[in-house]
Each structure stands twice: as C-alpha cells, then as structure tokens.
Amino acid sequence: EDQVTQSPEALRLQEGESSSLNCSYTVSGLRGLFWYRQDPGKGPEFLFTLYSAGEEKEKERLKATLTKKESFLHITAPKPEDSATYLCAVSPPNYQLIWGAGTKLIIKP
Amino acid sequence: ETGVTQSPTHLIKTRGQQVTLRCSSQSGHNTVSWYQQALGQGPQFIFQYYREEENGRGNFPPRFSGLQFPNYSSELNVNALELDDSALYLCASSVTSSSYEQYFGPGTRLTVT
Numbered sequence: 001e002d003q004v005t006q007s008p009e010a011l012r013l014q015e016g017e018s019s020s021l022n023c024s025y026t027v028s029g030l031r032g033l034f035w036y037r038q039d040p041g042k043g044p045e046f047l048f049t050l051y052s053a054g055e056e057k058e059k060e061r062l063k064a065t066l067t068k069k070e071s072f073l074h075i076t077a078p079k080p081e082d083s084a085t086y087l088c089a090v091s092p093p094n095y096q097l098i099w100g101a102g103t104k105l106i107i108k109p
Numbered sequence: 110e111t112g113v114t115q116s117p118t119h120l121i122k123t124r125g126q127q128v129t130l131r132c133s134s135q136s137g138h139n140t141v142s143w144y145q146q147a148l149g150q151g152p153q154f155i156f157q158y159y160r161e162e163e164n165g166r167g168n169f170p171p172r173f174s175g176l177q178f179p180n181y182s183s184e185l186n187v188n189a190l191e192l193d194d195s196a197l198y199l200c201a202s203s204v205t206s207s208s209y210e211q212y213f214g215p216g217t218r219l220t221v222t
Binding site: 044 | 142149150151152153154157167199201210211212213214215216218
C-alpha cells in the first residue's frame, strides 16, 4: 500500500537552531516527491519537487534531499517566519498525490 | 496573474443537507483537483477534473461529485452530509493533469452539525 509518514509530528526550535524534517514513503513507481508549506487557515504552498534519488533542491533557508525511501527537509538557521506545517506528498503513476500528516514547526525568537 | 480562489470561506450545514463549494482556477490552468483535509491531517485526494472530464477519483463515496466548467472553474458537491464530512476542502489547479506543481486555494472550512 502506498503511504507517506512524516516525523516528527511537531518540532520546536530556537531561532537559528538548524534541524531536519523526515518524510518516509512507500510507493510503486514514484513519479515525484513534493514538499509544501501550510500556514494556519491557508492552503498548502508549493516548495519543491524531487524526482530521483540523490537530487537536492534549495530555497532560502530550506534544502530538500531525496533517497529511495525517504526525503529530508533541512532548515538552516531558521527564523520565526519559518513557523508552519510542512507537508510531504508523493505521486504514484496515476498522479493522485498521497500526503503525509505534516510536521508542525515552531521557531521561537 | 490571479491565484486560486474558493468560496465560501466558511460554511455550517446540518447533517443530511447538501452543499456546493466553488473554486476558480489560476489563469492558464486546465486541471483542478479537490482535497479534503481533516484537522491535523494531510489532504486526502477526492477527484481531479481535466478539461471538464473527471480524470481520477480517490476513495470517496458517490455522494461526493464535481463539475468543471469551460472557463475551468469548478464545483464540489456533497450530498447527504455526515458529521465526518467536517473538514477543510481545498482545490488546487495545475497547468496539465500530469503537472506536479499544484497551486492551492485558501480552502473552505465546512462544519456539519
């Protein structure tokens, strides 16, 4: 069964304290893995697409990496405005995204 | 460029009633997907419409139905509402049905009492 598991469920960091979020997946015929950011009461905002193991993408303080079984979202020197829920999703061959439950990230000033 | 918009923002319905939620896709996008997101969970895929035809459906009963119009706006209809239908309903548009970048609207918060 295709599934996505994200850990931890919640993460509290001090401003400037770097860390990583994990997304483990099981899917037949991965077409892509996606990271989104979701602020309270809003729809998810697209961050990255990763297509193959070894691929890396960066945007400001965020860096996403992909292996054959998991993806990491690394956050370097985070700021309070990085606080949000980060969602991971995978696309099987039918393009119907399968989502994890998200990691709620809180950055304290 | 106009983003994805949804209406209404919030809605309260009674069990057994019917509801229609609306979505206006981003300009130039011909595909819309609908998702249900329960509190503290990731979105669950309901269905996708591509050029006015249903192009894939998740594990939702037939009382969840949809439409896509020639201008690529879309509706989600839910009949015989149940308490478990209470959730945030999100629509997302994309350039094509196989496009990986989906642009989400702000969602409609549905509460069923």
